[in-house]
Structure formats: structure tokens, C-alpha cells
Amino acid sequence: MTKQFDSVWLREPRQPKASGLRLDHIIGAAVEILDAEGLESLSMRKIGAKLDAGATSLYWYVANKDELLECVLDEFWGMVExxxxxxxxxxxxxxxxxxxxxxxxxxxxxxxxxxxxxxxxxxxxxxxxxxxxxxxxxxxxxxxxxxxxxxxxxxxxxxxxxxxxxxxxxxxxxxxxxxxxxxxxxxxxxxxxxxxxxxxxxxxxxxxxxxxxxxxxxxxxxxxxxxxxxxxxxxxxxxx
Structure with a gap:
């Protein structure tokens, strides 16, 4: 079955919650894990633990891991001068x-x-x-x-x-x-x-x-x- 095209960039971004956790914090933590351990080791649980936040709190900003990886990929493109x-x-x-x-x-x-x-x-x-x-x-x-x-x-x-x-x-x-x-x-x-x-x-x-x-x-x-x-x-x- 053909996968339906979707993207995190096709919806309005969520505003940060009062806890102080922001999307850029999540992306930064994901990049650090990816650099250290590789793509296979990345999980929402690991990111939450690194940020001292529950994994469920990450889903306020991204619906799933694929959406997070889209954000991470865009962070990569920002590194290319x-x-x-x-x-x-x-x-x-x-x-x-x-x-x-x-x-x-x-x-x-x-x-x-x-x-x-x-x-x-x-x-x-x-x-x-x-x-x-x-x-x-x-x-x-x-x-x-x-x-x-x-x-x-x-x-x-x-x-x-x-x-x-x-x-x-x-x-x-x-x-x-x-x-x-x-x-x-x-x-x-x-x-x-x-x-x-x-x-x-x-x-x-x-x-x-x-x-x-x-x-x-x-x-x-x-x-x-x-x-x-x-x-x-x-x-x-x-x-x-």
C-alpha cells in the first residue's frame, strides 16, 4: 500500500508549554544522541531521559519519531554552509x-x-x-x-x-x-x-x-x- 505523504512542516507549529521544554531543545538532544550512537539507537524515551522530561511531553511538538527526524534533518541542512x-x-x-x-x-x-x-x-x-x-x-x-x-x-x-x-x-x-x-x-x-x-x-x-x-x-x-x-x-x- 502506498504511504500517504505527510510532513511536520505542513501544520502550524505548537507553542512551547510552561515547563520550558522547547522544540529546539528536543532537536538538539536528538542530534547529540545520533552523533554518539547512530540512527538505530535514537528513541523518544532516550531523548526524554536526556532532557529530564517524560517521553510523552515530546509529543506536544511532534506527532511521532518520523516528524522529529524531519526536524533533525532540517537542523542538518542548517549546518551546511x-x-x-x-x-x-x-x-x-x-x-x-x-x-x-x-x-x-x-x-x-x-x-x-x-x-x-x-x-x-x-x-x-x-x-x-x-x-x-x-x-x-x-x-x-x-x-x-x-x-x-x-x-x-x-x-x-x-x-x-x-x-x-x-x-x-x-x-x-x-x-x-x-x-x-x-x-x-x-x-x-x-x-x-x-x-x-x-x-x-x-x-x-x-x-x-x-x-x-x-x-x-x-x-x-x-x-x-x-x-x-x-x-x-x-x-x-x-x-x-
């Missing part, structure tokens, strides 16, 4: 967004599981979306291409970071010992000596540097491709 598009070149805006989005995802890995699962309709998400929209329009994108371009950059960052998060969840760290990987590959690449030689020669020894190089290379290629699709390939909309 994006320069003002009217003051910076479109490529600089998107580069800053991509790197800040990447860093924020890596710092709050639980968000990767919520993006796409829950609607992003809160004030922080809308503010970020509009700032990016203006950057794409300033570049020269029009109509649906504006949102297709934005989705492409968003998907690129998610596509790079999500495997890192999965690896870290399984092995406890994103760092991979290159020597160990080389030894493992040597056992299975007997039919591909040239590929193995390339790997030994070309891949950086430091895994962090390798990830940074790969992210930068992919982002530059992506932005070059988007610029190529603009009228005249100039990247900036002509004045007037």
Missing part, C-alpha cells in the same frame, strides 16, 4: 557547497540515511535550496535545468560520501591501510598485471589524500560538464 550566490561566482558557490556538504555528512553520518527518505521542507532546507537556485540561475541555467543541475551536484556528493560512511560503519574507520589492500589485490589480480602495476605506481599512499584528490577531480569534472551545457559554454550569464 553556502555562500551568498549574489556575491560569489556560481562555481565558487557550488564548490563551497559541495565541500561543506561533504564535511557535514561525514560529521553527522546519520543524515545520509534520512536524505531522500524524509521530505526536506523545513526553513533551513528551503533557505539552502533557494541560495543554490539563485547560483544556478546566475550561471545561466533556466527552467527545469536549474533543478536538474542542482540535483546532479547533490547526488555526486552523496555518491562519494555514502560508501565512506558504510565502510566506517563496518570497519570503524574510513582509513584503509594501502599496504594491506595491495597485498590482497596481488592475490587476485594475476590475470591483470598492468592494472596492478598502475595501482602500485599511481595511487597515493595516504588514504585521506587519495579521497581528497578523488573528490576534487570528480567535482571539477562535474562543474566543467555543467558549464559546458550553458549557452555558449561561458559559465556566466551575460549582463543585461
Amino acid at each position: 553556502v555562500p551568498e550566490s549574489d556575491e560569489t561566482s556560481w562555481r565558487a558557490v557550488l564548490t563551497a557547497f559541495a565541500y561543506n556538504f561533504r564535511d557535514t555528512l561525514r560529521a553527522h553520518t546519520w543524515a545520509a540515511s534520512l536524505i531522500g527518505q524524509l521530505p526536506s521542507m523545513g526553513p533551513n532546507a528551503l533557505r539552502l535550496t533557494d541560495r543554490l537556485r539563485r547560483a544556478y540561475i546566475r550561471a545561466g541555467f533556466r527552467g527545469v535545468d536549474t533543478y536538474l543541475a542542482s540535483g546532479t551536484v547533490m547526488s555526486y556528493v552523496l555518491g562519494v560520501v555514502t560508501p565512506e560512511i558504510a565502510w566506517a560503519k563496518t570497519y570503524g574507520t574510513v582509513d584503509i591501510n594501502r599496504d594491506v589492500i595491495v597485498q590482497m589485490m596481488e592475490q587476485v589480480t594475476g590475470d591483470y598485471p598492468e592494472m596492478m602495476a598502475d595501482y602500485r605506481k599511481e595511487t597515493p599512499i595516504d588514504p585521506g589524500a587519495a579521497r581528497a584528490m578523488a573528490f576534487d577531480f570528480g567535482l571539477l569534472c562535474l562543474l566543467d560538464g555543467l558549464e559546458h551545457r550553458l549557452p555558449g559554454g561561458s559559465g556566466e550569464r551575460p549582463e543585461g
Whole structure:
């Protein structure tokens, strides 16, 4: 059966009760638990205990856990910094967004599981979306291409970071010992000596540097491709 679309952002927010407990307190506590223990460990009971409040008191602000997670996801979008598009070149805006989005995802890995699962309709998400929209329009994108371009950059960052998060969840760290990987590959690449030689020669020894190089290379290629699709390939909309 198809799930009916609903969102915490589609109803009027509740005013704080006299107890002093506020929605931002609940969101803050949820983020702390998520950062420390992960998405699977989050519960209304734990949040209530952290705030020294009964779990039922949380339901004054949110109807259920999904509504709380929507609020938490919007808090995440508020952490992703994006320069003002009217003051910076479109490529600089998107580069800053991509790197800040990447860093924020890596710092709050639980968000990767919520993006796409829950609607992003809160004030922080809308503010970020509009700032990016203006950057794409300033570049020269029009109509649906504006949102297709934005989705492409968003998907690129998610596509790079999500495997890192999965690896870290399984092995406890994103760092991979290159020597160990080389030894493992040597056992299975007997039919591909040239590929193995390339790997030994070309891949950086430091895994962090390798990830940074790969992210930068992919982002530059992506932005070059988007610029190529603009009228005249100039990247900036002509004045007037």
C-alpha cells in the first residue's frame, strides 16, 4: 500500500508549554544522541531521559519519531554552509557547497540515511535550496535545468560520501591501510598485471589524500560538464 505523504512542516507549529521544554531543545538532544550512537539507537524515551522530561511531553511538538527526524534533518541542512550566490561566482558557490556538504555528512553520518527518505521542507532546507537556485540561475541555467543541475551536484556528493560512511560503519574507520589492500589485490589480480602495476605506481599512499584528490577531480569534472551545457559554454550569464 502506498504511504500517504505527510510532513511536520505542513501544520502550524505548537507553542512551547510552561515547563520550558522547547522544540529546539528536543532537536538538539536528538542530534547529540545520533552523533554518539547512530540512527538505530535514537528513541523518544532516550531523548526524554536526556532532557529530564517524560517521553510523552515530546509529543506536544511532534506527532511521532518520523516528524522529529524531519526536524533533525532540517537542523542538518542548517549546518551546511553556502555562500551568498549574489556575491560569489556560481562555481565558487557550488564548490563551497559541495565541500561543506561533504564535511557535514561525514560529521553527522546519520543524515545520509534520512536524505531522500524524509521530505526536506523545513526553513533551513528551503533557505539552502533557494541560495543554490539563485547560483544556478546566475550561471545561466533556466527552467527545469536549474533543478536538474542542482540535483546532479547533490547526488555526486552523496555518491562519494555514502560508501565512506558504510565502510566506517563496518570497519570503524574510513582509513584503509594501502599496504594491506595491495597485498590482497596481488592475490587476485594475476590475470591483470598492468592494472596492478598502475595501482602500485599511481595511487597515493595516504588514504585521506587519495579521497581528497578523488573528490576534487570528480567535482571539477562535474562543474566543467555543467558549464559546458550553458549557452555558449561561458559559465556566466551575460549582463543585461
